[in-house]
Amino acid sequence: MSLLKIAGLSHRFPGGTQALHGVDLAVARGEFLSILGPSGCGKSTLLRLIMGLEQPSAGALAWAGRRPEIGVVFQEPTLMPWASVLDNVALPLRLKGVARAERTRAAQAAIEQVGLSGFERAVPRELSGGMKMRVSIARAFSAKPDLLLMDEPFAALDEITRLRLDDELYALWARLGLTVLFVTHSVFESAYLSSRIVVMAPRPGHLVASHDTAHAAMGAAFRASADYAATCGRVSASLAAAMGQAA
Numbered sequence: 001m002s003l004l005k006i007a008g009l010s011h012r013f014p015g016g017t018q019a020l021h022g023v024d025l026a027v028a029r030g031e032f033l034s035i036l037g038p039s040g041c042g043k044s045t046l047l048r049l050i051m052g053l054e055q056p057s058a059g060a061l062a063w064a065g066r067r068p069e070i071g072v073v074f075q076e077p078t079l080m081p082w083a084s085v086l087d088n089v090a091l092p093l094r095l096k097g098v099a100r101a102e103r104t105r106a107a108q109a110a111i112e113q114v115g116l117s118g119f120e121r122a123v124p125r126e127l128s129g130g131m132k133m134r135v136s137i138a139r140a141f142s143a144k145p146d147l148l149l150m151d152e153p154f155a156a157l158d159e160i161t162r163l164r165l166d167d168e169l170y171a172l173w174a175r176l177g178l179t180v181l182f183v184t185h186s187v188f189e190s191a192y193l194s195s196r197i198v199v200m201a202p203r204p205g206h207l208v209a210s211h212d213t214a215h216a217a218m219g220a221a222f223r224a225s226a227d228y229a230a231t232c233g234r235v236s237a238s239l240a241a242a243m244g245q246a247a
């Protein structure tokens with residue numbers, strides 16, 4: 001069953017920019033869904049509507065059951081610089097009023113999941129860019145969100161770190177059964193991580209294609225596989241079409 005059903009969603013900003021038009025999208029529980037599209041096609045606007053930070057001009061977002069808990073990861077890790085890794089990761093739990101002992105336990109578990117055990121007392125300036133991003137990811141899922149929204153989380157990282165974090169995120173998703181909505185400009189990253197990829201086109205932003213992907217394995221073996229190459233080819237062609245170019 002769908003966690004979220006988006007129907008006929010359109011959004012016009014007060015200045016007059018029509019950012020989205022007629023978006024229909026269902027997000028199933030447990031899927032890793034990437035939204036891929038050129039700059040300005042409305043990806044971030046769509047995430048803001050899902051987060052409830054903007055109200056749509058038309059159309060509807062329907063959640064299954066109660067309003068869900070949403071975890072968010074942006075390109076900037078946006079950590080509290082004065083606070084320890086543990087306190088940063090525990091922040092959503094503190095804001096929810098979870099008692100100290102319980103939030104420490106949950107934050108420590110999340111820190112372990114992202115491979116940062118032993119760094120609980122470190123502060124952000126003592127961490128590498130990749131480690132800060134791991135803290136941001138741990139914070140986003142520490143409160144066990146129904147949906148994890150990720151807006152180009154690894155775009156500012158070097159390629160080696162990015163590939164490693166892609167592997168780690170894929171493993172986390174598979175291990176914890178997360179539902180992830182992942183915004184990226186990268187065909188290769190989306191083809192590697194996703195169970196489904198939707199491609200958007202601009203002016204105004206709308207969905208043009210949806211691709212299910214084959215996930216047989218991960219790591220170097222999957223990156224070298226024919227399935228991965230075929231997905232990259234199909235998705236690249238959709239993206240080229242979305243941008244009005246021949247593939």
Ligand SMILES: Nc1ncnc2c1ncn2[C@@H]1O[C@H](COP(=O)(O)OP(=O)(O)OP(=O)(O)O)[C@@H](O)[C@H]1O
Nearest residue numbers: 013015017018019038039040041042043044045046
């Ligand atoms: N607050 C705003 N006020 C007015 N127009 C906006 C606002 N935010 C975004 N837009 C416009 O809406 C359109 C979609 O922007 P959005 O940021 O959602 O695209 P995007 O696909 O996320 O782009 P990028 O990949 O560069 O981050 C663009 O034309 C942008 O200029």
